[in-house]
Amino acid sequence: MFSFVARRVAAAFGTLVLSSVLVFLAVQALPGDVATQVLGKDATADAVAALREKLKLDQPAWERYADWIQGALHGDFGTSLVSGKAVGGEVALYLGNSAVIALVTILFAVTGSLLLGILAGLYRDRWPDHLISTVSLVGMSVPEFVVATVLVLCFSVALPMFPAVVLYGPEASVGQLLPAVWLPAAALAVVMAAYIVRMARTSVIDVMASEYVTTARLKGLSTWRVVTRHTLPSALLPTLHVIALNVAWLAGGVAVVENVFNYPGIGKLMLSSVQNRDLPVIQAIALISAVVYVVCNLAADLGAMALNPKLRTRGRTR
Amino acid sequence: MASASPASSTSGASTGSTASTASTASIVSVAGLSVAYRSGGREVPVVHEVSLEVAPGRTVALVGESGSGKSTVAATLLGHLRHGSRITGGSVRVDGKDVFALSAQELRRLRGGTVAMIAQNAGHALTPSMRIGRQIEEAGGDVPVVDLLEQVRLPRPAELARRYPHELSGGQQQRVAIAMAIAARPKVLVLDEPTTGLDVVTQRSVLDLIGALRDELGLAAVLVSHDLGVVAHMADEVTVLRSGRVVEAAPTHRLFAAPEDPYTRRLLASVPRLDDTGLAIVGDAGQREVRPKVEVPADAPVAVSARDVTIDYGSSRAVHGVSFDVRRGEVLALVGESGSGKSTLAWTLAGLRTPSGGTMAHDAGDLARPAQKRPLSLRRKVQLVFQNADMSLNPRRAVGDTVRRPLRFFGTASSRTEAATRARQLIADVRLDPALADRLPAQLSGGQRQRIGIARALAGEPDVLIADEITTALDVSVQADVLRLLDDLRRERQLACLFISHDLAVVRGIADRVVVLRHGVVVEEGPTEAVFAAPGHPYTRQLMAAALEPDPDAPPLAEPGPDWADAAEPDDMWTDHGDGHRVRRWRAVA
Numbered sequence: 032m033f034s035f036v037a038r039r040v041a042a043a044f045g046t047l048v049l050s051s052v053l054v055f056l057a058v059q060a061l062p063g064d065v066a067t068q069v070l071g072k073d074a075t076a077d078a079v080a081a082l083r084e085k086l087k088l089d090q091p092a093w094e095r096y097a098d099w100i101q102g103a104l105h106g107d108f109g110t111s112l113v114s115g116k117a118v119g120g121e122v123a124l125y126l127g128n129s130a131v132i133a134l135v136t137i138l139f140a141v142t143g144s145l146l147l148g149i150l151a152g153l154y155r156d157r158w159p160d161h162l163i164s165t166v167s168l169v170g171m172s173v174p175e176f177v178v179a180t181v182l183v184l185c186f187s188v189a190l191p192m193f194p195a196v197v198l199y200g201p202e203a204s205v206g207q208l209l210p211a212v213w214l215p216a217a218a219l220a221v222v223m224a225a226y227i228v229r230m231a232r233t234s235v236i237d238v239m240a241s242e243y244v245t246t247a248r249l250k251g252l253s254t255w256r257v258v259t260r261h262t263l264p265s266a267l268l269p270t271l272h273v274i275a276l277n278v279a280w281l282a283g284g285v286a287v288v289e290n291v292f293n294y295p296g297i298g299k300l301m302l303s304s305v306q307n308r309d310l311p312v313i314q315a316i317a318l319i320s321a322v323v324y325v326v327c328n329l330a331a332d333l334g335a336m337a338l339n340p341k342l343r344t345r346g347r348t349r
Numbered sequence: 350m351a352s353a354s355p356a357s358s359t360s361g362a363s364t365g366s367t368a369s370t371a372s373t374a375s376i377v378s379v380a381g382l383s384v385a386y387r388s389g390g391r392e393v394p395v396v397h398e399v400s401l402e403v404a405p406g407r408t409v410a411l412v413g414e415s416g417s418g419k420s421t422v423a424a425t426l427l428g429h430l431r432h433g434s435r436i437t438g439g440s441v442r443v444d445g446k447d448v449f450a451l452s453a454q455e456l457r458r459l460r461g462g463t464v465a466m467i468a469q470n471a472g473h474a475l476t477p478s479m480r481i482g483r484q485i486e487e488a489g490g491d492v493p494v495v496d497l498l499e500q501v502r503l504p505r506p507a508e509l510a511r512r513y514p515h516e517l518s519g520g521q522q523q524r525v526a527i528a529m530a531i532a533a534r535p536k537v538l539v540l541d542e543p544t545t546g547l548d549v550v551t552q553r554s555v556l557d558l559i560g561a562l563r564d565e566l567g568l569a570a571v572l573v574s575h576d577l578g579v580v581a582h583m584a585d586e587v588t589v590l591r592s593g594r595v596v597e598a599a600p601t602h603r604l605f606a607a608p609e610d611p612y613t614r615r616l617l618a619s620v621p622r623l624d625d626t627g628l629a630i631v632g633d634a635g636q637r638e639v640r641p642k643v644e645v646p647a648d649a650p651v652a653v654s655a656r657d658v659t660i661d662y663g664s665s666r667a668v669h670g671v672s673f674d675v676r677r678g679e680v681l682a683l684v685g686e687s688g689s690g691k692s693t694l695a696w697t698l699a700g701l702r703t704p705s706g707g708t709m710a711h712d713a714g715d716l717a718r719p720a721q722k723r724p725l726s727l728r729r730k731v732q733l734v735f736q737n738a739d740m741s742l743n744p745r746r747a748v749g750d751t752v753r754r755p756l757r758f759f760g761t762a763s764s765r766t767e768a769a770t771r772a773r774q775l776i777a778d779v780r781l782d783p784a785l786a787d788r789l790p791a792q793l794s795g796g797q798r799q800r801i802g803i804a805r806a807l808a809g810e811p812d813v814l815i816a817d818e819i820t821t822a823l824d825v826s827v828q829a830d831v832l833r834l835l836d837d838l839r840r841e842r843q844l845a846c847l848f849i850s851h852d853l854a855v856v857r858g859i860a861d862r863v864v865v866l867r868h869g870v871v872v873e874e875g876p877t878e879a880v881f882a883a884p885g886h887p888y889t890r891q892l893m894a895a896a897l898e899p900d901p902d903a904p905p906l907a908e909p910g911p912d913w914a915d916a917a918e919p920d921d922m923w924t925d926h927g928d929g930h931r932v933r934r935w936r937a938v939a
Contacts, residue, residue, distance in 0.1 A: 240432075242473040249427050250488045250529070251461025260487075264478035340478060340513040 035342060036333065043329045050321035051103075055096050058314050065112075068308050103318065109311035113304075118311045122300065124201050126319065129289070129296035131208060132215050133281050140220035141227065141274055148231025148270070153258065155236050163228060171225030175284055179218040179291040186214060196293040203295065215288045222284065223277045230273040234266040241265075264338050271338070275331035279324040376569045377403035377426060377537055381439035384421055384430065384593075396421055396593040398439065401571075405536065408563065408570040410584035410601075412577065414616075414824035415795070418593035423539050423573045425449075427464050428456045444536060461489045465530035467559075469542040471522035475514035481525050482510030490533035497528040501558060519687065520551035524558065531562060538563065538570045544579060548686040548851045553895035556583060575824060577620050578897030581605055589613050605900050611635055619825040620899045621832075621854035623906045626878065628833055628858045631826070640833075643840060645861050649676040652813050652845035653698065653716065653731075658707035660693050660869075667693045668869040670707065675845040677812060680836075682848045682860035682877070684892070690869035691849050695815045698847065699733040711813070729759040729809030736818040738798035742790040748801045749786025752776060755808040775804040780834055796827035800834065807838070814839070817849045832859055853896045853906075857881055862929070865889050870915075875930025881906070885924065885932030887913040911937040 066082040067074065083089055087098065102108060108118035144167070151163040170178070187195035197203070197211045238244060239262055247261040286298030293299070297316060304312040336342045384396040396418040403409045411419040424430065425441045428448040441448045444463050451459060465488075468474040476484060482494045498506030501524040514522060523543065530538060543559065544552040560583060563570050574580050580587060581601065588598040589610070597610040608614045614635025621629065629637045653675045660668040668690040675681045683691040697704050700720025709716035714727035735741035742751055753772040755761075762768035773783040779800040790798055799819060806814060816835065820828040836859055839846050850856050856863060856877070863880045865873040865888065873886040884890045887910025894909040916936040917923075923931040 242468060242470065243476045245429075246466070246468055246474040246526075246529075247476065247487075249429060249460050249466050251457040251459070251533075252487060253457065256487075260479065261476045265476075338478060341515050344513060344516060 035336065039329060039332050043325045046325050047321060050325075051100060051318055052096070054314055054317040054321065055092075055099060057317075058310050059092055061308075061310075065308070065310060099314070103315070108315040111309055111312055113307045113309045113312075118315050121201075122297070122312065122315045122319065125295060125297045125300040128201060128203070128208060128294070129285055129298065131205060132212055132219070132285060132289075132294065132296060133278075135212050135216040136219045136223070136281060137278055139216065140223050141278070143220070144224035144227035145231050145267075145270065145274075147224070148228040149235050149258075149263070149266070151228065151232040152235025152239065152266070155232075155239075160232070164232065167225040167228040170221040171229075173222075175218055175222045176287050176291050178221050179215065179288050182214050182218055183291075197295060198293075199295065201295040201300075208294075211292065211294060215285075215292050215294055218288050218291075219281060219284055223280070226273055226277055227270065230270045231266070234269045235262060238262045238266040268335055268338050271331045271334050272328075275327040279327040282320040282323045374404055375402040376405050376444055377401065377409075377571065378442040379422065379425070379439070380442075382422065382425065382441060383436070383438035384418070384425070384434055385437045386431070386434045388433070392437075394437070394593065395434070399588075399590070399593070399595055400439075401588060401598075403537070403569045403571060405569050406564075406567050407585045408572055408583055410572040410574060410580040410587045411590060412574060412580055412587055412616075413590035414575060414826065416592065417590040419573045419590050420541055421593075422590070423541055423571055424466075426537065426539050426571060427460050427466055462533050463535055464537045464539060465533065465535040466539040466541065467523075467526050467530045467543050470546050471526040472514070472519060472546070474526055475522060477514055479513075480510065481512050481514065481517070485510070485525070485529050485532055488529045488532040492532060492534070494528075497532055498525075500531070500562070501525070501528045503528075519547055520555060523547060523551075523555050527555075527559060527562070531566065531568075534566065536569060538568045540570060540572045540574075542574055542576075543572070545574075545576070549853070549892055549895040549897075550686055552579070553897070556897075559583070576897070577605075577617065577825070577899035581899050581901045581903075582897050589616070601901050605902075608635070616825065617899060619829045621829070621852070621858045623854045623857060623881070623893070623896055623898055625854065625858045628836055629829065630833070631829060642861065645676060645679045649678050649843075651675070652677050653709065653711055653847075655698070655709045655716075656707055658694070658697070658704050658709060660690070660697050660702060661705045662693075666705075666869060668697075668704075671864075671866070671869070671871055672707075673864055673871075673874070675813065675847055677843045677845050678839060679862065680839060680846040680848050680860045682850060682856040682863045683866055684850065684853065684856055684863055685866035686851065686892075688868070689866040691866050692817055693869075694866075695733070695817050695847060695849050698813075699731060699815050700728070701733075725759060729755075729761070730811050731813045731815070732806035732809055732811040733815045733817065734799075734802050734806045734819050737822055738795065738802040739790065739822075741802060742798060742805075744790055746789070747787050748790060748793065748798075749773065749776065749783075751790075751801065752786075752804045752808055755805060759809045761808065761810050772804075772808070775807055776801070778807065778838075779804045780830075794827075795823055796831060799823060799827075799831055803831075803834065803838070807842070811844070812842075813845045813847070815847045815849070818851070820855065821850075821852070828855070835859065853881075853893060854898075865892070870933070872933045872935075873931070875926065876928060879926065879928060879930040883926070885926060885930070886935060887911060887937075889932075912939075914938050 065086065066079045066088060070078055070082060087095055106119045108122065110116065111118050111121060147163045151160040154160045183195045186192050193214050194211050199207050244257060244261050247257045285296060286301055289296045289298035290302060300312065301316045379399060379401040381398045381400055382396055383394065383398055385392040385394045399422055401409065411422060413419045426443055428451065436449055443459065446459065448459065485494045485497055494510050495506045498509055503509055503521060503524050517525065540559065544555050547555060556579065572580065572583055584601050586600050587604045589596045591612055597608065597613045608617055611634055615631055618629065618631040618635045618637040625639050627639045627641045629639050631637050651674045656672045657670045658668060659666060659670055671694060673681060683694060685691045696702050698709060698716060700723055703719050704717050711727060711730060713730050714724060716731065720728055742748065749772050752775050753768045756768040756771050762771045773786055776783045776786055781797060781800050785793065820831050823831060832855065838844060848860055860877045863874065863877050864871055865886065867888050873880060873889045880889065884893055884907050890907040890910040893907035894905045896906060913935045916934040922933060924934055925931045
């Protein structure tokens with residue numbers, strides 16, 4: 032069991048190193064000279080050279096990568112080319128705001144869609160199943176910005192319950208942002224829920240048809256016990272990885288939705304950095320999304336281990 | 350239907366024979382039960398007016414081939430119907446209660462207390478994510494889990510209770526399922542093919558355990574089985590079902606000694622016997638005639654020659670230095686329990702694994718290489734037929750196409766039209782109507798599918814055919830047909846056939862020579878008749894003693910041997926009994 036965990040963690044670490052190299056190379060490969068881009072076409076050759084030296088663009092790529100990674104490990108991602116502030120602090124600020132949306136989304140969407148999926152599976156081919164399946168399918172097939180817009184129309188314009196856009200900057204407190212969190216979270220949840228609902232439904236149906244669930248029923252156990260003790264541990268197993276992928280997807284999905292709501296989160300920062308060619312910020316954000324992906328999948332693997340004794344007891348002899 | 354009249358008369362006779370107790374003290378009473386299954390808006394009747402009485406302490410067997418409705422009837426004793434089925438008539442009373450009139454609460458009490466079920470495949474019937482102890486505990490009752498595990502004779506029960514199902518062997522899982530069933534001290538035990546997935550030795554010990562517990566606890570039992578050997582060994586009375594109808598019901602001795610209905614007679618006659626010296630041919634009225642084996646000519650060329658083959662799975666060795674020859678036109682049987690390495694050996698010969706040592710030679714090349722590295726000319730010469738034809742045929746491809754593809758692939762047919770003609774010819778060669786070529790596997794019966802599996806293997810015009818438990822999943826009457834087909838084909842085509850089976854009666858009927866494997870080591874080999882007449886190794890004797898004949902009075906073919914230890918030395922491995930019959934050296938231990 033220990034070796035299984037160790038192998039998973041090592042693989043996650045390897046993935047991270049690899050993605051950091053890819054992120055760095057991708058940014059290097061962007062066409063055009065950064066110094067010229069930042070200073071504009073009319074800059075003097077001296078000024079460009081000075082900036083190149085300041086940005087260490089005259090050094091070989093692998094040295095810059097080593098510098099960057101070393102800094103990143105200490106939380107120093109360099110300075111923003113646009114604002115001149117430390118990238119680490121700026122990204123952390125926006126990331127914190129996004130985390131509020133992500134947390135709310137995960138909390139409600141994941142638990143909600145799991146419950147709905149299980150319910151649909153248990154009431155297979157009866158009306159609750161048809162209702163849940165249809166609604167979640169519709170949610171899946173509509174893009175998130177459309178969902179977001181419809182939500183704004185319903186709950187900000189027609190029924191003014193939530194603000195349509197955020198009027199605060201990135202320094203806003205959680206208390207200030209909280210009213211604005213619900214609509215973006217709902218938009219993300221609608222899109223994300225469908226996958227989890229469908230997966231949970233299918234695996235609940237599969238497991239309910241298994242011989243061991245029949246055996247448990249024929250032991251005279253109550254339905255509640257059959258479902259919670261015999262069905263769910265096995266049924267959640269395949270769902271776990273779908274949840275992990277969806278949570279990781281949030282990192283990207285959030286970008287679109289944040290722009291619809293003008294929410295000062297990481298998605299908004301990313302978009303503006305791309306427009307401004309703010310390379311250190313783009314690098315930092317890309318690296319962080321890689322971390323999110325890797326951590327989510329690692330969590331799913333470890334969760335699977337908790338649910339599946341076959342993975343835990345590997346290596347133990349008969 | 351002609352079966353209606355024997356049904357009424359014989360069920361009357363059976364209740365009559367136990368009339369003094371049955372009418373007053375039956376604990377299970379099924380009366381005129383009919384069940385229908387809803388499929389595509391139509392109701393398909395699956396059980397017709399089945400009646401059954403079980404007195405306390407008695408065992409009644411429900412016997413029949415697949416689709417006879419025997420499991421459906423058995424499950425109704427627990428108030429269980431498959432999704433989509435419903436009762437269309439009759440009643441099921443257990444311990445005086447009408448099972449299908451109970452409230453959900455009462456039904457749960459019935460299942461948790463009065464009736465318990467032991468399902469066919471304990472490996473699938475135990476929840477994988479729960480410890481053994483918890484699952485048994487859940488079944489209710491006041492008996493401590495450790496005592497229950499001890500009662501089913503599992504070693505180190507306290508430790509075992511903390512294990513998960515996948516950490517147990519098949520036999521151990523079945524014992525756990527039994528412990529779970531007797532936990533609440535039920536009055537009725539429903540056994541649905543309780544030993545079907547197990548090999549002979551394990552089957553025998555599980556059956557003995559069930560029998561002992563049944564007698565000790567005074568349980569009534571309903572045993573569902575297609576295995577007439579198991580039924581003869583366990584049951585007091587037998588009810589034979591066919592297509593959901595009772596064909597015949599009688600006390601066990603009478604049924605096996607003098608079956609009345611032609612169907613019962615045919616069924617009984619189809620079962621291979623341990624003393625058959627060839628394949629039995631069964632007539633419509635159930636008369637059987639044993640077809641003698643044709644001698645393999647002494648000058649038949651050797652098709653495959655294996656020497657000192659070892660096969661490893663990672664760090665564990667599955668096969669230790671096995672040698673054998675198979676000649677053209679000969680059937681060599683590999684016999685042994687699960688885990689003896691017989692399938693591993695077959696798969697290696699087919700090129701699905703690579704041996705870690707030894708040689709496997711064929712005229713057309715080296716068989717010690719995996720299939721993808723064998724030249725096409727060699728690959729087509731060695732073909733494998735799988736145990737489970739349902740799973741080894743592509744469900745979305747017409748079976749004619751399945752047979753046609755290897756013809757083109759191996760180049761044994763030169764053009765498209767020739768391939769199509771040859772495919773139909775091959776389907777006819779396995780005694781099927783070529784018109785079936787357009788069907789999908791799901792539209793064929795189990796026996797027809799297995800024939801297609803054989804036709805596909807023949808498409809490469811092989812000279813070596815590996816048959817891995819090819820009749821295990823089939824009903825006895827179908828099994829007899831498939832075996833006869835295989836026997837005919839090897840004569841017609843001079844096939845060298847490696848026949849893997851755990852069923853000794855089948856082996857005796859078809860094989861010319863036998864190799865007995867235990868833990869990857871050959872313990873005995875020789876001509877079939879010599880080995881069966883005088884088994885030399887205690888393990889062979891143990892296998893034969895455990896085999897069950899479809900006759901309650903049959904004496905065991907062999908007495909179990911003494912406790913023994915291996916005594917083979919590298920330069921003195923075998924005791925030779927002449928004529929190729931040799932036994933690995935062993936010594937008795939006290």
